[in-house]
Amino acid sequence: MSEEKEITIYDIAKHLNISPTTVSRGLKDHPTINIKTRKKIAEAARQLGYRSNTFASSLRSKRTQTLGVIVPRLNSSFMSSVLAGMENAASREGYNLIIAQSLEQADKEMENVLTMFNKRVDGLLVSLAHSSENVRHFDMFFNKKIPVIFFDRVAPHPDSTSIIIDNFTAAYQVTRHLIMQGHKRIMHLGGNMLLNVYSERLRGYKQALQDHKLHFDEKLVITGNLTEECGTDTAKQLLKLKPKDRPEAVFSANDTAAVYCMIALKNAGINIPEDIAFAGFNNDPISRVIEPNLTTVNYPGYNMGQAAVTSLANHLNGDTNITNTNTIVLRSELIIRASSGKRK
Amino acid sequence: MSEEKEITIYDIAKHLNISPTTVSRGLKDHPTINIKTRKKIAEAARQLGYRSNTFASSLRSKRTQTLGVIVPRLNSSFMSSVLAGMENAASREGYNLIIAQSLEQADKEMENVLTMFNKRVDGLLVSLAHSSENVRHFDMFFNKKIPVIFFDRVAPHPDSTSIIIDNFTAAYQVTRHLIMQGHKRIMHLGGNMLLNVYSERLRGYKQALQDHKLHFDEKLVITGNLTEECGTDTAKQLLKLKPKDRPEAVFSANDTAAVYCMIALKNAGINIPEDIAFAGFNNDPISRVIEPNLTTVNYPGYNMGQAAVTSLANHLNGDTNITNTNTIVLRSELIIRASSGKRK
DNA sequence: ATAAAAAATACAACCGATTGTATTTTTTAC
DNA sequence: GTAAAAAATACAATCGGTTGTATTTTTTAT
Secondary structure (H helix, E strand, O other): OOOOOOOOHHHHHHHHOOOHHHHHHHHOOOOOOOHHHHHHHHHHHHHHOOOOOHHHHHOOOOOOOEEEEEEOOOOOHHHHHHHHHHHHHHHHHOOEEEEEEOOOOHHHHHHHHHHHHHOOOOEEEEOOOOOOOOOHHHHHHHHOOOOEEEEOOOOOOOOOEEEEEOHHHHHHHHHHHHHHOOOOOEEEEEOOOOOHHHHHHHHHHHHHHHHOOOOOOHHHEEEOOOOHHHHHHHHHHHHHOOHHHOOOEEEEOOHHHHHHHHHHHHHOOOOOOOOOEEEOOEOOHHHHOOOOOOEEEEOOHHHHHHHHHHHHHHHHHOOOOHHHOOEEEEOOEEEOOHHHOOOO | OOOOOOOOHHHHHHHHOOOHHHHHHHHOOOOOOOHHHHHHHHHHHHHHOOOOOHHHHHHHHOOOOEEEEEEOOOOOHHHHHHHHHHHHHHHHHOOEEEEEEOOOOHHHHHHHHHHHHHOOOOEEEEOOOOOOOOOHHHHHHHHOOOOEEEEOOOOOOOOOEEEEEOHHHHHHHHHHHHHHOOOOOEEEEEOOOOOHHHHHHHHHHHHHHHHOOOOOOHHHEEEOOOOHHHHHHHHHHHHHOOHHHOOOEEEEOOHHHHHHHHHHHHHOOOOOOOOOEEEOOEOOHHHHOOOOOOEEEEOOHHHHHHHHHHHHHHHHHOOOOHHHOOEEEEOOEEEOOHHHOOOO
């Protein structure tokens, strides 16, 4: 049963004493091949353990049944959900995923794009790196009309579709919720404002303040990289202030920073939410472990991954044409937990 | 700038008036090609908008520069670290990753194996599904001498290498630590004992008890799927017992179950570690958020991913021969935190 | 200056399937 | 029975790199 050598159509041809052409056509049920011959070929193929060589055939055809995925980092709770959803949909649609990470670096992202291009992926799914200031490195895809879908961290481009949540509205709702809970001086801890996700959240925050006649104070907006350290540092800043100068609530653009900020404040004896309320973004697992549990926005990563791949696959199958679709907005939801409770 | 026709090495050759062979070798920095020629080729390639045709290349070289990865689930903290490490190493070694998840189902795993086989991956990296009772479905790889590396959830096989941590010793250390803290009746919350990782941890637990002259009580071993729910359920069981019958400490085979068990117990007014101490496994982010912080074992996922890919790549490059390597054991470490403190 | 060694480049076969065209075989029509 | 039409099969070029070996060019040694 051990097969040392790869079986080719030539082996089948020799075995049946017919030509390779007939075998090739027979294997794909070409109508000019006698039906009895086709049966014999199929039988021989199975018997000999033949498997088609996709490279040889792809040399001509164009499709690889492979999708490229480029993400900033693989190891975040959100991204791993996205990938799980993508893999699930891809598997269902008969595609494979080639995955690469940009590590937030624009040059690595460019490199990844090139690799995907050379690998002849049928389509590309991208969440942009921090340092990607434009999307010109995707032009090779656009020029060749290979579909590109941006998700989460997107950039507007006429030839591509974006899949996002409504960050503006989500942030608006978070902020409004905090306001409704009686908090007036609300701080926003945001990310890199060059990225749509963070700038939109800031915009939602501002709009909510304005709509509720609250003064927008520039000093209450801090931007950082939203890591653990960033959260801890923010806590340090807060602790330097006199208690009465401290904001009454903090709306962080992600859960990680919120949680580590909370931990540091709690260690300093500050009560949450009585002294300072908190809200985050993403609905990471840690948001349900921190005490008090963190109010946050559920970010449908799994669905986003599925949606992205499904759209792409439909486009490639010709079922729908994605070039007419500019943006797909997924539903997110505010999850209210104890951290955003009322003031004492 | 729009390129209708694909540029090939023949076009570059003609353009520079040299042979296609030289172009081919020049493009991959073959040392026998003059460095000035290489530069000229690279320049011409960029100018003409050349992209390598991987099909043609794979057809001839029989190598796809692609590694297959099959994991139970993509969206866990540990697995996403592993993948990040794998991607990092793969990128460095010039390989791409095709990733699929088995969702813990043996039949899905078999399907994935077949896909990877037909995609002609150069090697396979696998963490086994819960329900995989044997590894016969990998025989097509073994027969063809395509290297397979198992990591984390492994099965012994003469033709493959396993990359693991020393689960036995790690569990031994956790248990010993709990004993040293003064805990005597220690419960073990374990996973599917058909999997090496969980059976080894149980073994380490037992051995530590024995070495410290503690009686092993079968009733103190519970097995489950180690999910949040499993943790919560375990807490319910514990709460049903009379306080004096409760174990003094719980050693859970992962952090998720430990943390959710702790949360449920805390909600019921039980103090940790004064009433019951806890220790987990994996060093998930949640272990540093739960209060008290969870004593656990740091599981070097990122390193494991890197090590797996690096070994595979070295083997494929012929640098080392992996068939002589049975097992690679990575260092793990006990991380002592407050949850395993002394009894009141 | 010349032979030997090393470096650089070229030749040509090859990987395995596809496809337009040619050839052979079978069927149909008269 | 024979020519024309239809069906079935075969030939040979092709896709675009790769690679062992041969050839040419350059460098080194004597």
